[in-house]
Amino acid sequence: xxxxxxxxxxxxxxxxxxxxxxxxxxxxxxxxxxxxxxxxxxxxxxxxxxxxxxxxxxxxxxxxxxxxxxxxxxxxxxxxxxxxxxxxxxxxxxxxxxxxxxxxxxxxxxxxxxxxxxxxxxxxxxxxxxxxxxxxxxxxxxxxxxxxxxxxxxxxxxxxxxxxxxxxxxxxxxxxxxxxxxxxxxxxxxxxxxxxxxxxxxxxxxxxxxxxxxxxxxxxxxxxxxxxxxxxxxxxxxxxxxxxxxxxxxxxxxxxxxxxxxxxxxxxxxxxxxxxxxxxxxxxxxxxxxxxxxxxxxxxxxxxxxxxxxxxxxxxxxxxxxxxxxxxxxxxxxxxxxxx
Amino acid sequence: xxxxxxxxxxxxxxxxxxxxxxxxxxxxxxxxxxxxxxxxxxxxxxxxxxxxxxxxxxxxxxxxxxxxxxxxxxxxxxxxxxxxxxxxxxxxxxxxxxxxxxxxxxxxxxxxxxxxxxxxxxxxxxxxxxxxxxxxxxxxxxxxxxxxxxxxxxxxxxxxxxxxxxxxxxxxxxxxxxxxxxxxxxxxxxxxxxxxxxxxxxxxxxxxxxxxxxxxxxxxxxxxxxxxxxxxxxxxxxxxxxxxxxxxxxxxxxxxxxxxxxxxxxxxxxxxxxxxxxxxxxxxxxxxxxxxxxxxxxxxxxxxxxxxxxxxxxxxxxxxxxxxxxxxxxxxxxxxxxxxxxxxxxxxxxxxxxxxxxxxxxxxxxxxxxxxxxxxxxxxxxxxxxxxxxxxxxxxxxxxxxxxxxxxxxxxxxxxxxxxxxxxxxxxxxxxxxxxxxxxxxxxxxxxxxxxxxxxxxxxxxxxxxxxxxxxxxxxxxxxxxxxxxxxxxxxxxxxxxxxxxxxxxxxxxxxxxxxxxxxxxxxxxxxxxxxxxxxxxxxxxxxxxxxxxxxxxxxxxxx
Numbered sequence: 001x002x003x004x005x006x007x008x009x010x011x012x013x014x015x016x017x018x019x020x021x022x023x024x025x026x027x028x029x030x031x032x033x034x035x036x037x038x039x040x041x042x043x044x045x046x047x048x049x050x051x052x053x054x055x056x057x058x059x060x061x062x063x064x065x066x067x068x069x070x071x072x073x074x075x076x077x078x079x080x081x082x083x084x085x086x087x088x089x090x091x092x093x094x095x096x097x098x099x100x101x102x103x104x105x106x107x108x109x110x111x112x113x114x115x116x117x118x119x120x121x122x123x124x125x126x127x128x129x130x131x132x133x134x135x136x137x138x139x140x141x142x143x144x145x146x147x148x149x150x151x152x153x154x155x156x157x158x159x160x161x162x163x164x165x166x167x168x169x170x171x172x173x174x175x176x177x178x179x180x181x182x183x184x185x186x187x188x189x190x191x192x193x194x195x196x197x198x199x200x201x202x203x204x205x206x207x208x209x210x211x212x213x214x215x216x217x218x219x220x221x222x223x224x225x226x227x228x229x230x231x232x233x234x235x236x237x238x239x240x241x242x243x244x245x246x247x248x249x250x251x252x253x254x255x256x257x258x259x260x261x262x263x264x265x266x267x268x269x270x271x272x273x274x275x276x277x278x279x280x281x282x283x284x285x286x287x288x289x290x291x292x293x294x295x296x297x298x299x300x301x302x303x304x305x306x307x308x309x310x311x312x313x314x315x316x317x318x319x320x321x322x323x324x325x326x327x328x329x330x331x332x333x334x335x336x337x338x339x340x
Numbered sequence: 341x342x343x344x345x346x347x348x349x350x351x352x353x354x355x356x357x358x359x360x361x362x363x364x365x366x367x368x369x370x371x372x373x374x375x376x377x378x379x380x381x382x383x384x385x386x387x388x389x390x391x392x393x394x395x396x397x398x399x400x401x402x403x404x405x406x407x408x409x410x411x412x413x414x415x416x417x418x419x420x421x422x423x424x425x426x427x428x429x430x431x432x433x434x435x436x437x438x439x440x441x442x443x444x445x446x447x448x449x450x451x452x453x454x455x456x457x458x459x460x461x462x463x464x465x466x467x468x469x470x471x472x473x474x475x476x477x478x479x480x481x482x483x484x485x486x487x488x489x490x491x492x493x494x495x496x497x498x499x500x501x502x503x504x505x506x507x508x509x510x511x512x513x514x515x516x517x518x519x520x521x522x523x524x525x526x527x528x529x530x531x532x533x534x535x536x537x538x539x540x541x542x543x544x545x546x547x548x549x550x551x552x553x554x555x556x557x558x559x560x561x562x563x564x565x566x567x568x569x570x571x572x573x574x575x576x577x578x579x580x581x582x583x584x585x586x587x588x589x590x591x592x593x594x595x596x597x598x599x600x601x602x603x604x605x606x607x608x609x610x611x612x613x614x615x616x617x618x619x620x621x622x623x624x625x626x627x628x629x630x631x632x633x634x635x636x637x638x639x640x641x642x643x644x645x646x647x648x649x650x651x652x653x654x655x656x657x658x659x660x661x662x663x664x665x666x667x668x669x670x671x672x673x674x675x676x677x678x679x680x681x682x683x684x685x686x687x688x689x690x691x692x693x694x695x696x697x698x699x700x701x702x703x704x705x706x707x708x709x710x711x712x713x714x715x716x717x718x719x720x721x722x723x724x725x726x727x728x729x730x731x732x733x734x735x736x737x738x739x740x741x742x743x744x745x746x747x748x749x750x751x752x753x754x755x756x757x758x759x760x761x762x763x764x765x766x767x768x769x770x771x772x773x774x775x776x777x778x779x780x781x782x783x784x785x786x787x788x789x790x791x792x793x794x795x796x797x798x799x800x801x802x803x804x805x806x807x808x809x810x811x812x813x814x815x816x817x818x819x820x821x822x823x824x825x826x827x828x829x830x831x832x833x834x835x836x837x838x839x840x841x842x843x844x845x846x847x848x849x850x851x852x853x854x855x856x857x858x859x860x861x862x863x864x865x866x867x868x869x870x871x872x873x874x875x876x877x878x879x880x881x882x883x884x885x886x887x888x889x890x891x892x893x894x895x896x897x898x899x900x
Contacts (some may be wrong), residue, residue: 048405122411223475228468231406238407239460246547267454275461311468312547 048227049235051200052117052332057231058187061171064340066169066188069181071339074157076147078103083140083147087115091338092286093192094225098294102146106182109145109259111294116334117282119190121237126259126292127238128277129266133186151178194283194332202329217326220319225311235281235330242275243292246312249305250274253295260293272297285328299324355866356607363603367598370589374430381420381427382579384751385644386572388417389452392569396456400463400563407460414453421449424578431765441581445574452571459562465556469548470509476545477502483541490533497527498545505552512560517553524549647705651675654708657715662686664693664761668879670853672861673872674825681707682823683714683756690726691763694718694733695878697821698756698773698796703872710752710797714745718758730758731769731806734796738805741797753797757821761813770808774822777841779848781816788838814884818848818856825873829864836867853877 069075073082086100086108087093093114095101100108110126118124124136140146141154158164158176168176199218210218221227230236240263243249250256258265258286263272264298276292284290289297296302303323307315315323392413398404425442428434434442477498484491501523506631508520524546531542559773662669673682673746681700686693696718700707717740721733728736734756745752757773769776769791774788793806813819822841829836844859851859857877 022697046405050406050408223471225468225472227406228471232408232411233406238411239464240457241461241464245465246551271458311472312551313472313544 010153022271047203048222049203049232050233051203052120052197052233053197054195055191055193058190059171061167062184062187063191063321064093065164065167065171066186068339069185070188071337075141075149075154076103077149077153081147083115084337086112086140086146088166089115089192089335092116092283093118093334094287096288098289100146102140102143103148106148108143109257110246110292111160111289113279114283114287115189116192116194117234117237117280119193120232120234121277121280122239126276126279127263127266130231131187134182137185137189138182150173154178154181186333192335194334197282197325197332199329200332211325213322213325214329217322217324218329220259220315220322221326224307224313224319226306226323229278229310230281236278237280239278240272241278241310244274244309247309249309253263253293262292281327281330283331283334285331286334299327303327354863358602360600363596363600367593367600370586370593371431374427375586376898378427378431378582379840381424382575384420384858385417385424385575388413388420389571389575392417392452392456392871396459396563396566399460402467410456410460414456416454417449418453421446428578428582432582432589435581435585438578438581441574441577445571446576448570448574452566452568455562455565455568459559459566462555462559462562464545465551466509466559469551469555470505472543473502473505473548473552476541476548480538480541480545483535483538484536493527494530494534494538497523497530501527501545501549505549509552509556512556517557520549521553595638601851619718642890650705650708654680654712657712658684659686662876664695664878666881668853668881670857670877671875672857673874674869675703675872681711681754682825682874683711683754684821684873684874684876685715685718687719687722689722689728692726693761694722695759695761695819695821695876696756697759697823697874697876698754698771699825699872699874700754701752701825706748706750706752707872709748710741710745710750710754713741714756714796715753717741729808730760730768731793731808733758733760734771734793734806735801735803738794738796738801742800745797752796755795757791759819759821765812765814766810767819768808768810770806774827775838776811777820777838777845778813779818779820779845780814781818781849782814784849786842787811788842788847815880817880818853819878819880820845820856820878821878823872823874825869825871826860826864826875828871829867829869829873831867836864840864853879 070083070087073080073085076082081103086095086102088095093116095113098110098111102108113124113126117135118136122128124130124133130136130139138151142151143147155176155178158168158181165176168180168184172180174180200207200213202215221230222288229239229241232238243262250260261273263275263277264270266272285299288299289295290299291300291305296305300320303315303320307313307320392410395404395410395413395870399407399410406409424445425434427437428442429590432438481495484494501520504516504520504523506838508516510516527542527549528546531539531546534542553830614631639785658673662685664669669686671684671888673680675682681703683696683700685696687696688694698711698714700710700714714737717737718733721728721736725732737756741754755771755773757769757771757776759767759769759776761767769789770793772791772793773796774791776791778787778789779785780787789811794801820841827835827837827841840863841860844856844863848856855876856879857875
């Protein structure tokens with residue numbers, strides 16, 4: 001740590017203590033006798049990234065049903081597009097296209113995000129309009145650019161299939177319903193956690209899990225400021241950020257569309273224009289092309305653009321390549337594809 | 341009258357139950373478990389509110405590695421806030437004021453969430469610039485190779501900028517901001533005179549210093565909003581109204597509870613009074629039952645007296661020790677009930693001796709009455725015409741019985757065989773009853789003679805309905821007549837039947853009528869008699885045998 005770094009860190013600790021003392025109001029008596037929260041200052045490791053948590057407790061029947069629904073093309077208007085069409089579990093959980101192609105060949109407006117580790121995101125979609133997996137799970141079904149169907153049609157299709165009727169009856173007390181379709185798909189998505197990546201093993205103490213270039217890349221990833229936004233267990237996904245903090249990406253790219261407005265489309269706050277939910281970098285080597293507009297065909301290009309517009313700097317080629325090497329260490333084992 | 345009382349009691353019971361149920365429900369209107377959950381939710385929300393504030397400050401000053409804990413707290417706070425209304429509604433009726441305060445609280449939570457999100461984004465940018473500023477300063481200094489005084493001035497300006505930025509980050513007041521802006525301006529002024537390679541390194545440094553100047557007030561503003569006490573204040577408003585409503589509800593419930601207690605006491609009193617009244621009624625009933633029981637006992641005694649009288653009359657009508665000329669006779673008759681339906685008689689009429697045996701369907705007093713009618717009819721008919729043939733006798737008796745039974749309205753009939761012993765040693769008989777057994781002494785074997793004809797009392801009969809036949813009854817022969825009570829006696833599901841009778845009769849050689857009768861009765865001992873049972877044993881002694889029997893007075897004596 002440089003002298004400047006030590007000064008920065010020390011000032012941060014002092015500042016925190018100062019601010020805590022000034023801003024906290026006097027403690028109110030607890031009616032329930034519950035203990036006050038623990039002391040704010042806790043000595044922890046300083047890593048801004050964390051290993052992926054294990055899959056939480058989910059009902060296996062609902063997961064099996066959700067998997068089947070996830071791969072069911074009959075749910076779409078033309079019977080050809082399933083969730084898995086744009087979220088291929090074998091190839092990173094997305095479609096590998098800049099923009100997805102839905103029922104009837106309609107092209108979507110933003111790049112398809114991966115479903116892997118989506119359960120760990122703060123919210124779903126690039127603009128964060130779905131605050132839960134259940135809310136997300138039903139949206140593409142009725143989106144005219146995606147599966148372009150309706151709930152009455154979906155429920156009719158499912159009710160006409162004795163296999164689905166039995167599966168829903170086994171998994172839910174009230175059988176087939178919109179709520180339960182969403183719940184089953186969401187529960188299936190909750191199992192799509194790619195634990196066991198080399199980087200997670202590294203965080204767990206296995207120094208051999210990363211190669212020298214990847215370790216160097218991790219240090220660069222932290223030192224140049226990527227971790228300011230790509231942080232936490234999902235290496236992103238836990239905050240919103242403007243695309244173009246230290247440069248005007250959209251002006252340089254041109255041809256601004258409504259989809260580029262990002263979170264503004266949800267909140268209508270001017271300050272949210274061009275703000276997006278920070279995407280997770282887990283399995284990022286498999287999810288090209290990158291960004292909401294799918295404009296970066298390679299990781300190298302994506303890192304260059306991020307450095308320029310988010311960090312306000314031009315990274316050296318070796319810095320980029322080491323960061324890319326590090327990013328490949330974030331890939332974990334993926335789930336087998338298929339409805340069963 | 342009784343129905344009306346029962347109806348009134350039922351109505352009162354239902355009313356009491358309804359009043360009790362209503363009072364019980366109202367007295368429980370404050371669900372203490374739900375109240376505990378509501379209070380717990382208040383505590384949980386305060387805890388999460390403070391935790392969120394703490395985590396925002398930790399994130400602001402770099403003590404939180406990443407935002408995941410913040411997100412967890414946000415999710416928990418959002419979830420608990422969403423539950424609040426339902427939790428309160430489970431205890432109290434949410435009025436307009438509480439609704440308004442809950443809405444204000446929900447808005448404060450939403451505002452806090454939005455502030456936290458803005459803080460996270462802004463803080464990430466600020467943190468990045470604060471982190472990068474010293475690195476950028478090192479990179480610029482690395483590019484400053486000229487040892488001249490201008491370079492030294494640039495170095496001092498860089499040092500001043502970094503120091504000012506960090507102090508500004510630490511203190512954040514106007515004075516430190518002015519210092520930071522001054523240092524930024526001074527370093528910017530040196531930029532145009534720098535060499536190209538120095539300028540290219542200087543630009544990012546200046547850019548991030550400007551970011552710090554721009555973002556730091558913004559971040560601290562969002563920190564204040566993201567850690568404000570707005571949620572706590574709005575929650576206190578909710579809690580104040582909730583406490584009032586809960587107290588009102590509790591007081592209301594206490595009132596109903598007191599009424600319920602009083603009502604319960606009333607009910608207990610009423611039940612006690614009803615118990616006393618019931619006890620009096622019960623005592624009265626007991627007395628009445630005792631009186632009725634006595635009356636019934638008296639009536640039963642009288643009835644049994646009459647029954648015994650009827651039996652006595654029946655017994656008097658049939659001959660207890662019938663006598664026949666030159667015959668040894670033994671008889672037994674057991675009634676299934678106090679009065680039986682079996683009939684037998686031995687009558688001397690003119691030159692003939694009559695032996696009659698029959699069985700009225702059923703038993704008891706009605707069967708006994710029919711049997712008495714039959715006995716009277718037989719005797720009357722024989723008195724009028726001693727030379728009647730058995731078929732004519734039965735025709736007359738049937739006419740009497742059929743008319744009488746019809747008038748009585750009873751569903752009765754009677755089997756009867758009439759046997760007329762003629763002087764010449766033959767027996768003429770008619771009428772359907774049981775088979776007649778005759779032990780033939782000469783051949784030492786039992787002969788069975790079937791009886792045929794109409795049952796008496798069923799319908800009017802004309803001449804020819806009965807037919808008389810004859811058989812011989814020689815010296816030493818034994819004539820056995822009986823009713824179905826004998827042959828239908830049962831042991832372990834098996835009948836005594838005619839075979840039982842034939843076995844005993846097969847050993848009749850040399851035995852007296854009494855010995856034969858007792859032999860049959862002995863063989864019947866293990867059997868259960870289910871009907872009236874009559875057995876008549878007649879041994880023809882003949883003149884020589886009659887003289888021998890005269891020496892044994894205990895045996896049946898010959899007819900005088």
